[in-house]
Amino acid sequence: MSGLIAIVGRPNVGKSALFNRIIRRRMAIVHDQPGVTRDRVSAESEWHGRPFTLVDTGGIGLMRREKSDDVIIKAAVEQVDIAIESAQVIILVVNVQEGIVPLDREVTARLRQSGKPVLVAANKVDTFRMEKEADVFAGLGFEKVFPVSAIHGEGIENLMTAAFAFLPPPAPTDEAVEIDAPVEMEIGHDGKEHPVRKTGPLKIAIVGRPNVGKSSIINALTHSDRVIVSPVPGTTRDSIDVPFEVETEGVRSKYILIDTAGMRKARRVEDSVEFFSVQRAAESIIRSDISVLVLDAEVGVTEQDKKIADTIVENRRACIIVINKWDLFADKVLADRQKEIKRREDKKRTEGQEKTMSTLAEFGGWVQKKLFFLDYAPVIFTSAKSGFHLDRLLETIRFVAAQLQQKVPTAILNRSLRDAVEKRQPISAAGHRLKFFYATQVRQAPPTFLLFVNRDELFSDAYKKYLAGEMRTAFGYEGCPVVLVPKARPKTVESVRKLKPSNKNLAGRMDAHRAARRARYTRTNPKNTR
Numbered sequence: 001m002s003g004l005i006a007i008v009g010r011p012n013v014g015k016s017a018l019f020n021r022i023i024r025r026r027m028a029i030v031h032d033q034p035g036v037t038r039d040r041v042s043a044e045s046e047w048h049g050r051p052f053t054l055v056d057t058g059g060i061g062l063m064r065r066e067k068s069d070d071v072i073i074k075a076a077v078e079q080v081d082i083a084i085e086s087a088q089v090i091i092l093v094v095n096v097q098e099g100i101v102p103l104d105r106e107v108t109a110r111l112r113q114s115g116k117p118v119l120v121a122a123n124k125v126d127t128f129r130m131e132k133e134a135d136v137f138a139g140l141g142f143e144k145v146f147p148v149s150a151i152h153g154e155g156i157e158n159l160m161t162a163a164f165a166f167l168p169p170p171a172p173t174d175e176a177v178e179i180d181a182p183v184e185m186e187i188g189h190d191g192k193e194h195p196v197r198k199t200g201p202l203k204i205a206i207v208g209r210p211n212v213g214k215s216s217i218i219n220a221l222t223h224s225d226r227v228i229v230s231p232v233p234g235t236t237r238d239s240i241d242v243p244f245e246v247e248t249e250g251v252r253s254k255y256i257l258i259d260t261a262g263m264r265k266a267r268r269v270e271d272s273v274e275f276f277s278v279q280r281a282a283e284s285i286i287r288s289d290i291s292v293l294v295l296d297a298e299v300g301v302t303e304q305d306k307k308i309a310d311t312i313v314e315n316r317r318a319c320i321i322v323i324n325k326w327d328l329f330a331d332k333v334l335a336d337r338q339k340e341i342k343r344r345e346d347k348k349r350t351e352g353q354e355k356t357m358s359t360l361a362e363f364g365g366w367v368q369k370k371l372f373f374l375d376y377a378p379v380i381f382t383s384a385k386s387g388f389h390l391d392r393l394l395e396t397i398r399f400v401a402a403q404l405q406q407k408v409p410t411a412i413l414n415r416s417l418r419d420a421v422e423k424r425q426p427i428s429a430a431g432h433r434l435k436f437f438y439a440t441q442v443r444q445a446p447p448t449f450l451l452f453v454n455r456d457e458l459f460s461d462a463y464k465k466y467l468a469g470e471m472r473t474a475f476g477y478e479g480c481p482v483v484l485v486p487k488a489r490p491k492t493v494e495s496v497r498k499l500k501p502s503n504k505n506l507a508g509r510m511d512a513h514r515a516a517r518r519a520r521y522t523r524t525n526p527k528n529t530r
Helices: 015-023 071-086 102-114 128-140 156-164 214-222 272-287 303-314 326-343 349-370 390-404 410-423 461-475 503-524
Strands: 003-008 041-047 050-056 089-095 118-123 145-147 183-187 193-197 202-208 240-248 251-259 290-296 318-324 379-381 436-443 448-453 483-488
Touching: 003 015, 003 071, 015 041, 015 050, 015 089, 015 118, 015 156, 041 240, 071 102, 089 102, 089 128, 089 156, 102 128, 118 128, 118 156, 128 145, 145 156, 202 214, 202 272, 202 303, 214 240, 214 251, 214 290, 214 318, 214 390, 251 390, 272 303, 290 303, 290 390, 303 318, 318 349, 318 390, 349 379, 379 390, 410 436, 410 461, 461 483
Parallel strands: 003 050, 003 089, 089 118, 118 145, 202 251, 202 290, 290 318, 318 379, 448 483
Antiparallel strands: 041 050, 183 193, 240 251, 436 448
């Protein structure tokens, strides 16, 4: 069992910088602006081989009995309280350059009520003189104060050693613990082998424009208030990893839902914090296995939606399109239907219901037409508020995940390829026609097939799209991009036709060959010449 360590403190003391330093990667956004972190940002990591979970929290900026009408601030404080309650060790971060301020004492009072072990990290100790000034934080009443510098990495070793002293020891096991995941070699798009790690739960990135309901979908799926939800666009800033398990027919599936910031147009990004939020969202698409593109049913498909979809296609990620807030759109359709019923009193209400179903189908077809380059993605209508069709979303995620794990036998693959080529021959170019010799699957996620051809430059994009469609018809791959990589077969042996001489010139060539051998022998052995 791995322990959980929570990092807390008032705003702008360097909590996120310390979080990134400990997990040894940039995950939380670090900025001078107070209140950048709002949600709980958690990461699974290890320290000297021991696994643990580290949680970064938003700054506690309210004094005792102080109230705020800001929904986001209230939700951020609630997220901090949840992290404190679930943590086994708490790291209280303070700013040594500012000393003890009233908010530090307010945070200290909250932590004493929790009864959890607390370690004080006096951050921003950049000089030897500041290290001595860290002793002033002993006045907070906690036994252990550690001068650290999150930017330079100083003092982290002592802090983490003290933290692990309060965590439960690792569970004993008779088997050897394999720290490094097994590495598999796969052939990449360049035709060369590359190491690929395949461990851990499936990563699902929830992406889309601001205020389309991404965080609401995650909270609805997990039946919790794991991430902050508000009507204010841009509430989510960091990319939040939310572990999620679901059991279906006795089979338990593990996922990581990645809540991302809304991706605006570049010219509408207002500050550097939002810029880094958008960058984190794009990185979440890259590291995901499946990207769920969330659209607003009331707004429809916008240009920014198309750009986000294009990012998914460029990174060759499996995709599911979710049209959220369908209940609001349906209310408008219902109002229009009622007006129509009033105008036509002789019509039955069931006719209006049939029109609603046709409207839903037409809307889905319209979305796929707008996102024609993402035509392999299934379309799901949901409402995070009412829970409408969230079960269908989970079923679609499981189905697409199963498609990503599909391994096509080589014999069946080549038979399907041959049938597709016979059905539609490639167009010749410059007097040459594209020929296929052999095909093999080199990767499962995304489904990647290496095709050995006579000339890879003859493999046009149009014919590649045709073959990808035939592959999807033959093997499914709904929601998955089909990647076809042509590779010219090297010419190691000359053509048999070139090596075989004609009967007409055979005698002359043999005579010339004997004459050449005789001349060479004469030059090297002049005495034996007769």
